[in-house]
Each structure stands twice: as C-alpha cells, then as structure tokens.
Amino acid sequence: MTVTTETSKEQTHLTGLEPDLTATDPYRVLGILHTASQVEIKRAYFTLIRQYPPETEGEKFKIVRLAYEKIKSAERRAETDIFLPQAPPVWQPSKNTFTMDTAFYPTDVLLALRRWGDLGQTDFQEDFKEIVL
C-alpha cells in the first residue's frame, strides 16, 4: 500500500465563511475573509445584526458589534490587523511517499524458527529430575 498525503486545502487566510461568535478574530466573528472589502464587512455586519437584534439577542449583538467596531474603518482595520494572531502557513505535505513495506522477509522466518521447539521455550520444568538424598 502506498500512502501519499493529499495536498492540504488550508489557506493562509481563512476560507470558512461561517460566522464564529466565539472567536477573538473579528473577521471570523463576522464570517468574512481577511481580504474582504469594507463593503463586504459592512454587509456581513448588517446581516448578522438582523440575525441577532439587540432587543432579543443582546449578548450576541454586542459581540458582533464589537467585532465590527474593530474593522469598520480602514484605520481601525489597519490597527487591528497588526495584532491578529496568524494562522499557520499552508501546510505542504511531505514530498516523500509513505510506502508501506509489504515485502516478505525470509529473516522473519528465521526469527520464528528461533522461537520454535526447545529453542523458543522458556519453561523447562519437564526436564527437572526428582532428587532423593
């Protein structure tokens, strides 16, 4: 069996577009790419606050609002972007192929042979003799 790792689909920037209200990254909260335009940011924000209106979803609204505040203008966004933790770079799978060694080794037969019969035994009580003094 030859095991070859697939190329990772991860990107340097986030590709998932599901909003994650538990994240510290404001882009993830709003469910947008780090490369999103200001218009896209605004659109994502309005979509979310319709989903979480302050009257009924106060806490979630606050989270969304806070995230939006951090990136709502180019200046704020520049400041926020500097201090965002960085996702790992795209993972490049090894160029080596992980081939299973399925060969039959005659030396393994010798190993078994060594464990066969008296050679492989550890208990020799049958060879003990009775002693009467």
Place this chain on the structure above:
Amino acid sequence: MSKRSSRIKRKEKEKKQIARLSGPELVKQGDEAFKQANYNEAIRVWEQSRAKGNIPPNLPTALAEAYFRRAVNDSPINIVDLRQAVKLRPADLCYSYHVGLAYHRRGELDEAESIYRQLLTKPTPFKRAAMPLAQLLIEQKKPLQKDLVWNHLSEAEQVELAGVESVVKGEPNSLRQYLAKGSLSPLWHGLVALSLDDQKTAQQSLQAAITSNDKFSAEACGVAHYYLGILASKSNQVEQAQKYFQTAKANGFDTPHLKQNMSNLAYLSAVREKQAGHSQRAVELLNQVESMNGVNEDLLDLQEHLNWDLGYAAAQKNDWKQALHYWEMVKDNLGKSRALTLNLALAYQNVGKHAESAKYWRELLRRRPRNASHPDALTDEKVARIWQNVADNYAKSGDFEEAIKTYKNAIKWAPDNLELRFKLVDVLETEGRWQAAENELDRILAKSPDNIRALTMLGEIYAEDSFLQNRAQDIWLRILKLEPQNPIARQQLVYSYEKKAHLYIQWRQYKNALKVYEEGLQHLPNSQRLCAGIGMVYADLKEFDKTRQYFERALAIDPNDLQTLFLMFVVWLDYKSASDVDKTFERIKAVRETIPSGFFIDLIDRCIEVGEVERAKAIGKFIEERYTKDEKTLVGLAEQYKELNQKEQAMNLLRHVLKNNPSHAEANMNLGTLYYESGQTRLGKQHWQNAEIQARKDDNQVLLYQLKITRDALLYGKPLAKNPLQMLKGIPPELMEMVLRNAPPEMAAMLKKLGPEAFVSLLEDLNNGSFGFDDEDD
C-alpha cells in the same frame, strides 16, 4: 548501630552456625532449601557440606540438578551454572543439551552445533538435539537433508523443516508443493503462502497460527501478527493493521520494517485526522510515531504545523495560556517565521509576560522585510505602532527606562503621531522627568497648538510648582477660551488662584490674597471655593460681615457642599463665634446627602485643637446617635474621646462595639490600652490578645504594628517614634511587604527595586533636601 552493620553481623553469625554444623546436617538443610525451590541456598549449603565429608553419594547429582534448575530459571539462561551441572553430572546429556541451546540462543552457533553433534553421536544419541541442530543448519543456510541429522528427525519434523528451508532459500517450486500438500503447521504454511504471494491462504493460515499457537512461543506468533498486519494494510484496513502491528511488537517481534510500517501508518492516520480537523488526535498519533521511530523531517513538519494550528485555535478562544503552550513547542524549530514571532509576542503579552513579549515584538521588527515591494513589508506607521507596543510592554513590565527609549524610537517612525508622544509624556511623568515631559508637550503643541490634552498635561505640570502658578493659570485660561466648560481647566484654575492666595495669606498679605481671589471670581463667577476663600480672608481681616456675605454666596451655589461647610465651621471656631458655629453645624445636619462619619470626626479634631471640649463632646453624642451601627465610626469616636480624656465614655463605646462584635480588632486594641492605662492590666492584656488573634486572621499588618508599639510603650516604656522616618525604620518586613503589595504597580516596582533600607534612605534624602531629579531635555 546502622542497619548495614547489623546485617553483616547477622550473616557472620549464620556463617558461624553453619560452620558448626556437620556434613549430614548441612545436606539436610540444603535439601529443605531445594524443596522450597531456593536453589541459591541449596547450592551454597551443599557446596559447604562437600568439604565436611560424610555426605550421601548422590549429593553431586542433587547439586548438579540444583545448578541446572537455577540456570534455566535465570533469564537469560545462565550458561556458567549449566556448565557446572555438566561438570558434576557429565553422563546426564540433558544438561549438555541445554548448554547447546544456551549457546544457540546467544548466537554462538559453532559451539552450539558442536554440542548438538556430540549428543547425536553418543552410543545412545540424545535425539532432542536433532531439531535445534536442523534449525541451526537452516539458519546458516547449510544443506539440511544431506546432513546426518536428517535421519534423527521424525517424518513430521522432516516435512516441516524442509518447508521452512524452502521458504528461507526461496525455492518457488518446492514451496508450491508444500502449499498444495497442506502438510505444514499453520505458521509455516502461512509463511510459505506469503512467500508465494497467496494472500488468502496466508491470511487463513496465519490466523489459524495465532489462535492454535501450538509448538510456538508468543514471540513466534509475533511474526504471524506482523504479516497479518501487512495483509490488512494491503486491503486498506488501516486500524486492523495497526492492531496487528501493536500485538506483534508486544510479542517481542521488533524489526526495523515493523517500526517503519507502524510509523507510516501512524503518520497516515495523523494526516487523515488533521484533514478531518482533529488536530489534537493527530498530535497524539504523531507522538506515538515519535516514541517508536524518533523524529524525522516529515514528522516534525506536520507536528509543528499541528501545534501552530492548535495554538491558533486556542488564541481564537482567548485561551492565550494554551496558545502559548502550543506555540512554544514550535518556536525552536520555526524560529525564522515572522508570523510565529508575532503570535508569540501576542501570547506573551496576553498572559502578562510583558518583558518576553517586548523581546518578540523587537524580533518581529528586526526581521521585517526592508524592501517596500515585499508583500509583508510594513509601512512606517505600522513600524511605529509596533514600536509603541514594544514600549507599552516595557512600561507594563516596569522597565520605564527602556520604554522611554522605545517610545522615542517609535516617534522617529511617526513624528506626527501625537498619541505616541502622549504615551511618552506619560512615562516621563511616571519617572519624574518633568522637564523632559514638558519639552515633549511643547513639541506636541508646536504641531497642534490647540490640543486640549497637551495643554491640560502642561498645565498640570506647572500647577505642581507653587512658583509657576501664573504659567499654569495662563494655560487653564487658554483652555477655557477653547472650551469654556472644560471641567478640569475650571477646577485647576480655582486651585491655582487658591494656591496663589494661600501664599499671600502665609505672608499675611490679606489684601493681595483678596485681589487674587477677586481676579479668580472674574473668570469663574460661580466658583464656590473662591467665594468661600474670600470669606475666609475677610475673617482674617476681622471683617466678619463680609465673611458671612461670601460664605452665604458660596452656599447659595450649593448648600450641600461639605467642603464649604467645613471651612465655615473651622473659621467660626477659630474666631470663637459660637452662634455662627452653631448655625453652621445646624446647616451641616441639614445636608441631604449622607455625610461620611469621618467628616464629623474631623470636626471633633478641630474642636479639640482649639480647646472646645464641650462642643467636641456634643458632636460625639451626635455621632453616637447617627452612626449607632457603624462600628468603624464608633471606634474612631472612642479614640477621640480618649483624646478628650473621656476615658470612661471611650470604654463604654468600645464595650458597646464589642458586645455586637467581640472579635473587633481595633475595638479590642483600644479597649485593652484603656484598661491597661487604668491599671486593669490583666483585662488590658486579654483584649490585646483578642485584637492580635483577629489581626493575624485578617493579615492586618498595620494593626499588628500599632499593637506592638502600644505594648512596647506601655509594658516596657519604649518611647514612640519621634518622627515619620523613625517610624519607617521600625516598620516590620511583613508590613513593608503589605505596603508594596498594595501600592500602585509602578510605585511598587520602584520600591521593590529600592528595598526597605534604600527606601528609608531615599526619604531621609528628601527630608534633608539633598535629593533631586536630574531633568534633561532630549
């Protein structure tokens, strides 16, 4: 006597006892040990008995058996004991056979072969030697069927061994025959099938081998498990393969190809787990590989990626401690990554390790691409922002010197960034470098002349110096011109006029003081403090009607202002205008807001100062009624009664507090002191003890210190400290520690650096006026 020496003595005693025993007695003793399978003891005693004589003739046989049993019970089998058995019983070929087996297992095949052959050439051949000799010949790839040993093998053995020989030699034709015949035991049959790539038969036979398990040890089954694993992996049954490999390893099958295959499978599983988003599970699998096969580049690469990923996930959940844990595992190997350096800087910053954070931020700046066209190139603004962050971290770690240098560096990158300059001013002020702070504020104002924040900070610096009040006033007026209702400027302007007026009052230049206040009122006509101040100056001029007039004007602005009411009370008290004092006190009582009890205690203080004892008592009575459940106030009042020499009243009050709360530390301490001073020493000490117990429970170091100096003074006549410096020198380390703990972080950092002794020395310098800050202008 030590345990060791007693043990040696006991053994020596036993030796002496044995030496006293006769031969037969020793033989008997050895026999008992032999029956209990204590072969060490049996051999020792029987060897001694041989020297004594009068021993049974078959003792060498028994001794040989004891050596043999001890040898085969040992792991690995003890060849020296076996040789001793052979020496004692050369006729017993079984012992020689075991010597041969031992050599064989040790890989000393020539010796083993020689012994096996000798055993087979005896007049009565020892036939058991045939099988291992045949195995040995196959191992050495020597022709088995032409060897003499062949004739000593049973027919079944011949079939099996010939099959094995064919596998080892790789003879396809013979193998096919064996496979067709089906005459081999399952293990060999399976291995023959494998060598012919008959996977189905191999699988069935090996499966039968591991279940039947006859004639084979567990280790031999390890081979079967390994190849079952290989067959499973060929049909993509990864988990099944892993299980077989693990069993093979557990059964002692430990070959490089097993390790390699286990690593490969674990790596593959880790990759799959990672791709399924289970990074944690993937890391666990990789750790397994690492423990089996050590680290290799591919493994390390994936491991680092996973740790980074896990750290990133933790950071997204705001769990920076966990993020730091993962990223620290990567940092040694991915030391050159800027992104990771940024993550580490953030993580250290968020867990409060600011010095480390500053180090990583600096590193990030050092590694930034200098070519502007580089995708990761930083703009000057961003460089300045990061330098600012470095400086912030230095400041938070208490390294203000480095923070100042770094803010200046940041300013070089963004000279128009006023926020950055304000940060620098803040730190300069924290370090007491007023001149440098002033200069920096001047630079801000040169760039932004109407910057209220800069003007305010500059005004505050001037306001600190009594002789710079004119400059401070100019600043406050400038701010009020820009922002007429600016609360800070309004308040500071009032303080500024007050300070100037107070200087004149000190010099008894009351007219000048009035001028200052009047000038202030022109700018701030609704300032209650300035009105009250004018009233006070008129009192100094004995123009009490005008005093009343201005006090009324002040109260008209806010009748509940306690500061004005206090000032009025004190002025009328000083000038002994009883009716005005009474009226003022009535106004105080009419204040709508809750008045802190300390306000009334302060009034009592002032009454005591001017000898108005009866008035002080009356206020005391009022406090007792209004704050009847406020223990702290009542204890404070008791202290005032003590000052007024109203000891009985003080004691009653303290007893009242202790009735409701018997463990009240301050009440106990004060009552103890009062009892002691009145000659009731036993009661006094009892209350002190109660106070001390509670103070220790509360970790109230201040009270413990107070208690100590009170006791020292009363019990041992030790004089109280004459001045604060003497007191400071006497502060116990626990109290100093508490002060440091509760001080603001910057001050605590400074004090900790100094240490208590240096701190007292610093205060002495200040006291002597020999201490000064070196201002600089850079």
